Amino acid sequence: MSGPADDRGSGGDRKSPDDKAAFEARLSDLEGKLGKVRAQRGNAQQSETDAKMRGRGMAYGMRMATEFVAAIIVGGLIGWALDRWLGTTPWVFLGFFLLGCVAGVLNLMRAYERMRKEMAAETGGRIGTKLPDDEED
């Protein structure tokens, strides 16, 4: 902290053992500090991506929920309308309600596939594994 680091190479072996020990202590001290700063920076980056991912995750969750529910509602409505028209309450409704559920799952699978592609394009296919937090990601 007090002295510049570049006197290490020139004066390393000419120094008395006492000096050397002090220098070693300073060096390890510096290393500890650097490590701390690095860890902090890493944490800040981590939490930033975390916040971003959380926002994204909420959006995706919302998307999945609506995809699923919307299909069930549409299926149910079609069935209900057909029932009223044909006077077959509640059979067509029940059938279309189930078909709506199937369509909902289909929507989910498609939305998931799109999501997976988006994520794969962003992370280079490394999904599910923790990204190594090197500087250039």
Add this chain to the structure above:
Amino acid sequence: MAAPTGGTEGVGMPDPIHQFDIHRIIPIKIFGWDASFTNSSLFMVIAAVLTVGFIMVSMSGRSLVPGRMQSMSEVAYEFIANMMRDAIGEGWQKYFPFVFTLFIFIFVLNMLGMIPGFFTVTSHIAVTAALAVLVFVSVIIIGFAANGLHFLKLFVPEGVPAAILPLVVVIEIISFLSRPLSHSIRLFANMLAGHITLKVFGGFVVMLLGAGGAVSALAPLPIVAAVALTSLEVLVAFLQAYVFTMLTCMYLNDALHPGH
């Protein structure tokens, strides 16, 4: 979002729904239909004027090396153009004006809603549903115009045994019809939920202060939460505009290239 309206007692929870009230500014009746100019309409006009004004002013220089304002317009253009190039592929240019307008309109409306005291147009399902139906109907028309009856291939996936094909077609149709619903609900629900949450936290501040004594010392806590939520809401405002536009691109892609 707006400054808490303050209940009649002064201590009670301010109504978090009050911010979504629609009131008529200029009452208009057309053949008995209420077509009044409301605060919602006002903010839509503000958004449209802001957008058109900004783009016209920023692009008026038309310099080769863009200035700050021109850069912003160009970034917006590039953003949508890249999205469409990726999602639609060939022939995206034709639909650029539509998608670009849609994105900017929703984005500006969402962002205007983030300003305290302003009305959030996109938190009303009537508005988002109208936009979603507009996209839905356009997609159908574009699909038939571009591919004729081939567009119906969208409902007939390949490689399905004839025995269960009718069932699959019905399911595909239900899935197709559910699009405008999920499309509109997503935008509306996100904006509505976000703004109610913000308002509720704002209400906590008022309630804690009103409680008096040692409890009032806790009042800054909800403010901290509201600040954090506001930044999240700004992100959501952008993200939802993006998602809405992105899905529009995907539906357009389906219409232009049915059968896969």
